[in-house]
Amino acid sequence: MLPFFGHSLDASSLAPHGACLSWDPPLIWLSAVSDTLIAGGFFSTAFFVMFSVWRRRDFQFPWAWWAFGVYILLCGVSHLLSVLTLWVPVYGIATVVRGVVAIMSVGIGAALLVVVLPRFLVLPGRVQLQQAYAALEEETRQRRSAEAMVRRFQEIEATESQVRQAQKMEAIGQLSGGVAHDFNNILTVITGTIEILGEAVKHSPHLAQITSLISAAAARGADLTQHLLAFARRQPLQPRNTDVNALMMDAARLLRPTLGEQIEVESMLSPDSAPALIDPSQLSTAILNLALNARDAMPDGGKLTLETGNVVLDNSYAGMNNDVKPGHYVMIAVSDTGVGIPAKLIDKVFEPFFTTKDVGKGSGLGLSMVYGFVKQSNGHIKIYSEEGHGTTVKLYLPQATSVVGVADAVAAEAGLLAFARGDKSILIVEDDALVREYVVTQIRSFGYRTLAASNATDALAIINGPDIIDLLFTDVIIPGGMNGRQLATEALIRRPGLKVLYTSGYTENAIVHHGRLDPGVLLLPKPYLSSDLARMIRTALTA
Ligand SMILES: Nc1ncnc2c1ncn2[C@@H]1O[C@H](COP(=O)(O)OP(=O)(O)OP(=O)(O)O)[C@@H](O)[C@H]1O
Numbered sequence: 001m002l003p004f005f006g007h008s009l010d011a012s013s014l015a016p017h018g019a020c021l022s023w024d025p026p027l028i029w030l031s032a033v034s035d036t037l038i039a040g041g042f043f044s045t046a047f048f049v050m051f052s053v054w055r056r057r058d059f060q061f062p063w064a065w066w067a068f069g070v071y072i073l074l075c076g077v078s079h080l081l082s083v084l085t086l087w088v089p090v091y092g093i094a095t096v097v098r099g100v101v102a103i104m105s106v107g108i109g110a111a112l113l114v115v116v117l118p119r120f121l122v123l124p125g126r127v128q129l130q131q132a133y134a135a136l137e138e139e140t141r142q143r144r145s146a147e148a149m150v151r152r153f154q155e156i157e158a159t160e161s162q163v164r165q166a167q168k169m170e171a172i173g174q175l176s177g178g179v180a181h182d183f184n185n186i187l188t189v190i191t192g193t194i195e196i197l198g199e200a201v202k203h204s205p206h207l208a209q210i211t212s213l214i215s216a217a218a219a220r221g222a223d224l225t226q227h228l229l230a231f232a233r234r235q236p237l238q239p240r241n242t243d244v245n246a247l248m249m250d251a252a253r254l255l256r257p258t259l260g261e262q263i264e265v266e267s268m269l270s271p272d273s274a275p276a277l278i279d280p281s282q283l284s285t286a287i288l289n290l291a292l293n294a295r296d297a298m299p300d301g302g303k304l305t306l307e308t309g310n311v312v313l314d315n316s317y318a319g320m321n322n323d324v325k326p327g328h329y330v331m332i333a334v335s336d337t338g339v340g341i342p343a344k345l346i347d348k349v350f351e352p353f354f355t356t357k358d359v360g361k362g363s364g365l366g367l368s369m370v371y372g373f374v375k376q377s378n379g380h381i382k383i384y385s386e387e388g389h390g391t392t393v394k395l396y397l398p399q400a401t402s403v404v405g406v407a408d409a410v411a412a413e414a415g416l417l418a419f420a421r422g423d424k425s426i427l428i429v430e431d432d433a434l435v436r437e438y439v440v441t442q443i444r445s446f447g448y449r450t451l452a453a454s455n456a457t458d459a460l461a462i463i464n465g466p467d468i469i470d471l472l473f474t475d476v477i478i479p480g481g482m483n484g485r486q487l488a489t490e491a492l493i494r495r496p497g498l499k500v501l502y503t504s505g506y507t508e509n510a511i512v513h514h515g516r517l518d519p520g521v522l523l524l525p526k527p528y529l530s531s532d533l534a535r536m537i538r539t540a541l542t543a
Pocket residue numbers: 289293294297336338339340341349350354355356357361362363364365366367368390391
């Protein structure tokens with residue numbers, strides 16, 4: 001056997017390759033062309049495999065694919081060598097290449113059967129992939145609708161909490177407004193009579209000191225009720241077209257000494273800021289309050305920025321803030337780099353008497369006033385704060401569209417003509433007996449004649465009677481089936497030319513529409529000094 005195998009493997013006994021094809025030219029050429037084409041097929045397959053693995057990073061087992069590519073390449077080379085050996089007897093090289101291909105065939109065969117086949121069989125088919133894709137799509141759809149639902153719930157929750165907050169503020173406003181109104185009546189008597197008392201005891205220093213103490217306490221009380229009325233949106237406002245930039249520049253100038261050296265003030269006023277329709281003196285007070293809060297929040301110094309600009313609050317903003325009417329506003333922002341407000345306190349800062357300052361340092365009415373003023377002016381207020389970084393309060397005030405007729409007769413007061421008092425008669429309508437008594441005494445002391453009624457019915461009876469009446473001085477809220485405004489209307493029908501002066505602890509819709517005094521209306525807000533009373537009576541009689 002062995003000699004047989006040795007003889008068979010002896011290369012020198014192999015016939016030249018052409019002999020295998022009987023030196024038949026057509027057979028030789030068919031073999032050469034076929035091998036060349038087969039080699040071309042292998043090369044392009046090898047190129048396809050290797051190029052694909054190189055470009056696509058998501059192939060599993062890339063090393064196996066590279067090995068497969070090399071194997072196919074060598075198969076191609078082996079066929080080319082078969083062509084070559086027809087003419088050139090490089091059987092050694094051809095056999096070595098075939099040997100390598102054989103070894104690789106074993107490795108690749110084993111890898112295909114043992115490693116790849118089991119995995120290949122569990123790969124999902126096209127239908128399975130389609131089903132998985134459909135399931136994924138369904139899941140995505142369900143997730144999207146669940147997310148939309150969660151968002152909707154969050155929106156509802158946010159709106160509900162806004163409504164709750166607004167209702168809470170409304171309730172507190174009504175309570176504080178009511179209390180302030182009644183206190184005003186009491187203070188009106190005290191503030192007015194204390195002057196008379198002071199005059200009477202001016203020769204006794206001890207008593208004079210007591211009266212000035214009472215007077216100071218009454219003034220503080222009046223301040224407090226004023227603040228509460230501002231929060232309750234019941235202060236009489238005198239809105240007019242106001243140049244907010246000029247007002248802010250004045251405020252910045254006035255604030256400079258109050259803020260101290262450590263606080264830098266920067267003004268970023270937009271030159272095209274539209275005029276706002278607001279009560280300028282109340283706006284100055286609001287800016288002052290905001291700046292003082294900023295100062296208190298920056299004990300170690302910092303920066304106060306005052307900004308103005310025109311903004312449009314659109315429907316989507318109004319949707320998120322249900323007190324906002326979409327439209328054009330003038331925005332005023334007061335920002336500081338202070339300690340900021342913790343998120344859990346943000347909802348509370350507008351409430352009256354909410355303060356984090358030490359006893360005696362803050363009354364907790366500053367922001368409440370600003371809030372009430374902005375709301376009463378048909379504006380919107382927003383506070384943004386980042387604990388440890390600072391706070392911005394933004395006021396959105398309605399832009400002035402036209403000049404509003406404001407009952408501004410007080411301004412003309414300086415040019416009043418002198419007139420004889422004794423021949424003037426004033427009808428006083430006031431339900432609070434204390435206040436009525438005080439007013440009657442006061443007005444008499446000014447030298448006028450007086451008539452008094454505690455309700456609308458009695459007042460109308462007097463108006464229908466024969467007495468001369470030059471001025472009707474009436475509280476806005478009175479018993480007797482009609483308010484002060486309606487009483488005045490009735491009185492004017494009966495006595496055209498009658499002058500009217502209103503007084504009120506707070507202003508009701510009777511004379512204040514949308515937070516502004518009706519044109520031509522004169523109002524003396526309670527509490528008032530007797531000098532205010534005298535001045536307004538003169539103004540009313542000469543109006
Ligand atoms: N700019 C601000 N930075 C940090 N906290 C502020 C700021 N503005 C207001 N606050 C917080 O809101 C609270 C209420 O402010 P508000 O102006 O109503 O009252 P106050 O400043 O405490 O007292 P008042 O203004 O009546 O003297 C403050 O006590 C403070 O805690």
